[in-house]
Amino acid sequence: MTKPFWETKTLEEMTEQEWEALCDGCGKCCLHKFIDDDSVENAVTTDTIKPEEKVHYTNIVCDLLNTKTCSCTQYMERTRLVPDCVKLTKENLKDIFFMPTSCSYRRLYEGRGLPSWHPLLNAGRKSAMHKKGMSVRGKTVFEHQVDMEHFEDYIALWPLEDLD
Template sequence: MAETPFWETKTLAEMTPREWESICDGCAKCCLHKFIDDESEERSVYEVDGSEVIHDGEQVHFTNIVCELLNTKTCSCTDYANRTTLVPECVQLTKDNLEQIYYMPPSCSYRRLQEGRGLPSWHPLLNGNKKSAMHKAGMSVRGKTVSEADVYLDDFQQYIALWPLEDVD
């Protein structure tokens, strides 16, 4: 009889560091630039002064602009260990801040588990630790982005994307 997977028996808070890291599906949607529109001004999510909530009248907009450290073919950070030093606005998702990071997309595996929705069928843990099913399902940023180094960020409105909000399965 097969053993029940750890993500079905443990809460996110109970997971070991290795288990926690493996929950990341590697879609790289967290590497997309996001902006908040509060009808009076538009600002980067990173300019929210540590806000842990989205206020009435505010809306998060995802763009197809990615961090310049992202390898868009593998959907992996080129310097994962140093990312928060090299990119100070890069948010490291942890057990302690998961609930405050309101701008994680609906397909985020951490968010799905926290909401009791389980892992999607395309998740690497369910596919031999390979990302191919995720890419095939269109759930990663692969082939959909432009590097922040190639755009003028003040023109972010031209790059607003709806696909990061899609959630398959």
């Protein structure tokens, strides 16, 4: 039996189609995040993180996210419509600290393999992921519903969960 591509290829060797298929579609990358060095007053947006800093996830999502399917409604245009939307690429994968530990790209980059709930291991369906609570479904508020001056009131710990 032939092994699946994610077990035989490095992330760098994957085709664009294989790369896109790795996304589990959880929607956690659409959560607003901030970096904090122990005080909300010092929170900043950045492309790097220092050892004394920590990434905080909120339950605030981008307005483009369909929170039922956990898919971007404007996927092909997302980086144009939302300039700070991060497009994960083979080139920026080394700076993946901002992705939760359950992220399939991060898991493969760290040598941990795909989780049992990943759609590629479940006939392409997201139902196992939703059932395990690994997606944003039912856990979020849209950014237009929130006073972003008080984003610290929306800090969430659940994105950090990483099953198997």
